[in-house]
Amino acid sequence: MNGNQHSNDRPAWINRSTQLLDDSVRDLDAVTLSRLNRARQTALAQQRPHAPRVWLLPAGLASACAMLLAVVVWQPHHRSETQPSAAPVAVDDGDSEETSTEFYQNLEFYAWLDAQNKGGDG
Numbered sequence: 001m002n003g004n005q006h007s008n009d010r011p012a013w014i015n016r017s018t019q020l021l022d023d024s025v026r027d028l029d030a031v032t033l034s035r036l037n038r039a040r041q042t043a044l045a046q047q048r049p050h051a052p053r054v055w056l057l058p059a060g061l062a063s064a065c066a067m068l069l070a071v072v073v074w075q076p077h078h079r080s081e082t083q084p085s086a087a088p089v090a091v092d093d094g095d096s097e098e099t100s101t102e103f104y105q106n107l108e109f110y111a112w113l114d115a116q117n118k119g120g121d122g
Contacts, residue, residue, distance in 0.1 A: 103110075
């Protein structure tokens with residue numbers, strides 16, 4: 001693939017600038033090229049190597065575990081036993097918080113009682 005192949009995609013002034021820079025580099029003498037090369041090598045030698053980021057994996061794993069623990073602790077506990085087919089009817093008797101808690105604690109009993117009533121009527 002030729003470098004000039006993409007020259008049709010660029011404006012003419014960019015192509016002309018590129019050509020002038022390429023021509024000026026070809027006309028440099030050996031002393032200047034040597035000085036530029038040494039300056040480049042010095043700059044590269046002073047560049048600090050990137051430290052490997054080995055701490056990312058343990059930190060990410062610890063964060064994921066902490067998030068999972070938080071979700072498990074704060075997530076309301078759901079029972080996986082069978083629930084009645086009909087939705088529970090909300091009853092407002094003024095003592096809604098205690099009644100609601102008792103209702104959900106005794107939900108299995110209500111399901112059993114409902115099953116007994118359906119079995120005896122049938």
